[in-house]
Amino acid sequence: MDEVYRYIDEHADSFIEDLVRLVRQPSVSAKGEGMEDCAKLVEEMMLKVGLNARILRGERGNPVVYGEVKSEKTTKTLLFYNHYDVQPPEPLEEWKYDPFSGKVADGKVYGRGAVDNKGNLVSRLKAIQAYMETAGSVPVNIKFVVEGEEEIGSPNLEPIIKKHRRLFSADAALWEFGGTDRHGRPHLYLGLKGVLSVELRAKCALKDVHSANAPLIPNAAWRLVWALSTLKDKNEKILIEGFYDGVQPPSDEEIGCLKNIPFEEKELKEELGLKQFLRGLSGFEALKALLFQPTCTINGLLSGYTGKGSKTVLPREAMAKLDFRLVPNQKPNEILRKLKRHLEVQGFSDIEIVQYGSTEPVKTPVSDPFVGLVAKTAEKVYGNKAVIYPLSAGSGPMHLFRNLLGFPVVSAGCGHPESNTHAPNENLRIESFIKGVKFIAALIDDFAKW
Ligand SMILES: [Zn+2]
Incomplete structure (x- = not known):
């Protein structure tokens, strides 16, 4: 050589x-x-x-x-x-x-x-x-x-x-x-990791109305927020039925590899101005979660008036962009199907799901x-x-x-x-x-x- x-x-x-x-x-x-x-x-x-x-x-x-x-x-x-x-x-x-x-x-x-x-x-x-x-x-x-x-x-x-x-x-x-x-x-x-990107859309009345009508007219922003809140609890557990099916914990060999990975935890927290990670995770457990935990993330939300000052309006539509990061044995198509089913069961069959890209873990x-x-x-x-x-x-x-x-x-x-x-x-x-x-x-x- x-x-x-x-x-x-x-x-x-x-x-x-x-x-x-x-x-x-x-x-x-x-x-x-x-x-x-x-x-x-x-x-x-x-x-x-x-x-x-x-x-x-x-x-x-x-x-x-x-x-x-x-x-x-x-x-x-x-x-x-x-x-x-x-x-x-x-x-x-x-x-x-x-x-x-x-x-x-x-x-x-x-x-x-x-x-x-x-x-x-x-x-x-x-x-x-x-x-x-x-x-x-x-x-x-x-x-x-x-x-x-x-x-x-x-x-x-x-x-x-x-x-x-x-x-x-x-x-x-x-x-x-x-x-x-x-x-x-x-x-x-x-x-x-795999990924599934979707957009959730809530549509209610045909047009925005004065918020004085709130006792009668459904609010798309609330519909969407309620629907989103059923997806995950405050302990980061995803509540879609069957979401974790087939997910395997890391093998002994994989754990061995994880232990040799230098994880710059302090630097990352400092860079982001955070005192701690979610659920107080740290060290090996934080790294394990980063690599082996599937996620549901809200990437963006949009509805109603978001300009300067206030506006007493009741929005007719709302949308959120989400991604699911998936780990081996989870399939994006199955997760999408389970998400649809979940929204139906939770009483949100009116929420439209638009699928964007997906790749398999x-x-x-x-x-x-x-x-x-x-x-x-x-x-x-x-x-x-x-x-x-x-x-x-x-x-x-x-x-x-x-x-x-x-x-x-x-x-x-x-x-x-x-x-x-x-x-x-x-x-x-x-x-x-x-x-x-x-x-x-x-x-x-x-x-x-x-
Ligand atoms: Zn790149």
């Missing part, structure tokens, strides 16, 4: 230039900004590295960029999942540099997408380049699936995967995100040999034992790969706690980026020998 590492060090500047170029191409999926151009740029970068690349299109949605390079030595295949879309950069006034400038300063590349996910994507492409340029070819088959809708919940990925099942087959996959903590320990993630077992392989490679490259998260509190379309295509998936990447993912001043430390390229090169080498 020394020769590959040397190549990486010698070409670091050109790798950074390519990353800057990709960051400079806006690709905000929430606004449909620059998506086609960004997909073409990713395809061009893949071709430049020496991959066979093509753009896959579904009936709707942003294109998926697919890339592959075959090995002559083996049929073993490693797949990389990444995304070229980014979160909206707002609030713009909080950025030190233009979010699409790709400004290089104090050892970092700044910009929306610098880490999530363009930095991770480029680190992988460059690892393949380094390996091919030094060894002449890759030691295993490599596939890239780079989608353009991850930040909006991947609503159109499933049909594309189902249509191109063969193309997406692999023995294992490396997911899009990860990084090191402040002590240089690599963090690996073996799963994701997913995990690869701690005992899967691929987990051991990634952890060992990470330990070798970073010089520190890997921290393993059996599940992550976030969500994504990992289930399409793990459950539908059926191979183990582990997430690892080149982020850092100060990367400001999804926030202003997102940045990638150049040192982490180059280390990330080496990690990927080492991983494909170890995967071939595995």
Whole structure:
């Protein structure tokens, strides 16, 4: 690997230039900004590295960029999942540099997408380049699936995967995100929570009326508040019948992993100005809840007059946006069905439910040999034992790969706690980026020998 590492060090500047170029191409999926151009740029970068690349299109949605390079030595295949879309950069006034400038300063590349996910994507492409340029070819088959809708919940990925099942087959996959903590320990993630997003709408009279009519006219805001209050009690227990069906407590192995996760509890409380977490949870119990507890969250509420001063009005409609974060064995469709049933039973069949995105919870077992392989490679490259998260509190379309295509998936990447993912001043430390390229090169080498 020394020769590959040397190549990486010698070409670091050109790798950074390519990353800057990709960051400079806006690709905000929430606004449909620059998506086609960004997909073409990713395809061009893949071709430049020496991959066979093509753009896959579904009936709707942003294109998926697919890339592959075959090995002559083996049929073993490693797949990389990444995304070229980014979160909206707002609030713009909080950025030190233009979010699409790709400004290089104090050892970092700044910009929306610098880490999530363009930095991770480029680190992988460059690892393949380094390996091919030094060894002449890759030691295993490599596939890239780079989608353009991850930040909006991947609503159109499933049909594309189902249509191109063969193309997406692999023995294992490396997911899009990860990084090191402040002590240089690599963090690996073996799963994701699922999510179900809905909007609840209450509609009563045909129009808003004077609140003097309150003894007679139903109030949509009250209807909605009453309905919402039946969903969860003050101890955070979700009251929908059957909500917790199938939910398993973490296994002994998973508990073992949890105990090794550094949880920055004090920092988080300080950052948020909170004296304590919900239910007074702390330490191991707080971390366990964060990763293994399913939730019901009100994301937003809207009804009636919310302007300056007062207005004696009785609102005709009200709406709330909610998300349910789900853990393995819960299914978004079943939860939706149980939610409908719950509202009916509670006397709220008038409340309309609109479903938005959903993804299934997913995990690869701690005992899967691929987990051991990634952890060992990470330990070798970073010089520190890997921290393993059996599940992550976030969500994504990992289930399409793990459950539908059926191979183990582990997430690892080149982020850092100060990367400001999804926030202003997102940045990638150049040192982490180059280390990330080496990690990927080492991983494909170890995967071939595995
Ligand atoms: Zn993201």
